Amino acid sequence: MSIVSVINHKGGVAKTTTSINVASSWAKMGKRVLVVDLDPQASATHSMFGKEEFKKTVFDVLVNRVPAKEAIVHAEEFNVDLIPSELLLSGCDIQLAAFYGRERILKRALDEIKDEYDVIIIDCSPSLGLLTVNALLASKEIIIPICPEYFSIKGIELILDTIKNIRAGLGHKVKIKGVIITRFRNRKVIGRVLEDVKEAFNIKVFKSYIPDNISVEEAHHNHLPVHKYAPRSKGSIAYRALSKELLNDEG
């Protein structure tokens, strides 16, 4: 059983795309997977369910203390469970701030259901607030998607600082599982990123790089995982390889 947060304070680096496609690949490999959409923009929810609305979302789990079980829906095409999100979540920091144990609400909610899954993936929002702190306290490890075309050292430093603060202030240690290269157009650019990430930060970079591929984008608009929408596309092949690599990486 592991709980992984997909995190990067930058938007548009394929956090959501990676979360849902890896989740679906793992499901295809026989794993029981739950995705938690923790972004008020709800792109994972929309990507899986279109415009469908839900009675109960992660907002209710966090703010109204609804048991996580009651907010879970099954995404047929992806073959994974989802705790959906909604825009209301964007104001929840203020509501949560007054709660005793406000930083561990998600952890406690997931504790009740985690035995029913092999993996839980948390798709984080790009902002650093109580939502992200909740995600990190619920997680054993994180993966960081990076888009080499607009990669920044500062971005990684910010994540490392956050991890450090979580450990110092809240006593929880999160492991950095590694960096994932997403949406690359030019292989040459990757080399530079690899050097920076490995040498400056000593963080593992997964070898299955995800290319910028139109099928990935189209799959998203068709509410399908890329392995179903275009199984032979470069995007699908890359995500399948990445999913295997992530599963085999224990330690």
Next chain:
Amino acid sequence: MTKGNPLFVDSTKLQTDSIGVNIELTNLFLREGESAFIKVTNEKGQVNRTALKYLEQDNLAQGQLWLFHQQKISYQFYITKGEDVLFTTDLLESRASYILQHQWQPCFKMSSKEKVKKAAISKKPKNKIKTQTKSNESVSKGVERVSSIMAKWGF
């Protein structure tokens, strides 16, 4: 380290709760016979001391103290050999949280107390042979120490 960013303050702990603070002095290279300890003073002036365990392969000295959550503390790391203090860090300040981490850097400033002591010593009359030899001894010891500092820190 953040100084009390509320985002990273444990809301389940009160300021009167004590927490186990893991202490880490990083980037540290100790030689044989040398050891490290930390001295922590809290808001009320209570002093806590603990020896740190040196993990050579990680260049890290580690220990733990129980301190009041988020209480202001001042602290200083010491490197000692036998009875002698070889190096210290500056006097540092923070709030007690689960980790107290510091990258080793020796302090070369003398505290005003030490300065006063030194001044008092140098004012002593030089006519006693015994003290003369003693101070010679301490000079040669001092030279030894300086050269060991230079070797250690590459000055």
